[in-house]
Amino acid sequence: MDTRDGTKLSRIGQIAINAHDVDRATAFYRDVLGLPHLFRAGQLSFFDCGGVRLMLDKPEKPEFDHPSSILYFKVGDIRATHRRLMDAGAKFEDEPHVIAQMPKYDLWMTFFRDSENNLLALMSEVPRSS
């Protein structure tokens, strides 16, 4: 789209995340991931993640009843966050590992499941010491 007018897609404002039990999912995103809970509106539960709103919702139609896209949460210290989330009861699929060597940093990731079995990831850009 044209970047000079009002039609430019500026950024992601919100991401929908399917939850089959919104109370259980709210507890996970609040207590395990530690994200600020914004508000609840009926079966919708909203969180803030660095300016992007996450909307937990029951799928409205069978077509929407599928796992979430993989969301990659940025962290400063991936090993420390991995340990904290493990201690808080998150189920990890692997250990933090280098997934790509970029020119200036190593990209680390580790994958885990939320309470609704959605696959999520932590990511961290670790500057290369030369």
Add this chain to the structure above:
Amino acid sequence: MDSTATSLGMTNMGITGIGQISIITHDLPRATAFYRDILGLPLLFTAGNMAFFDCGGVRLMLGPASAPELDHPSSILYFRVPDIQAAHRRLVEMGVKIEAPPRLIAPMKTYDLWMVGFRDSEGNIMQLMSEVPRA
């Protein structure tokens, strides 16, 4: 949340934001054309069978599902636009499939929240959203 985490804009678990979102594609050139030419997002780079876009600091990673379990539609991503009526008209002109005309979805305290749903080239439902200040 401890004070160090707060000063760094982190949660107590150290999460600072969304860095990347994966979007499953079945035809990468088709999807790359859609996100670049129709949505107008900057293409950062391609790597093998993946294409990376920037959307206001969040990276979108387009690529095939790496396991059958992951071969499902994307989460609904809500893209912010300044003028939702104009953006909707532009999508229609470019042949994008619209789910329903732009509608007022929630009157908030200081603005009206408008949204319009559309499909990307891979059949994923996406939305445009706009916070329109109340006159």
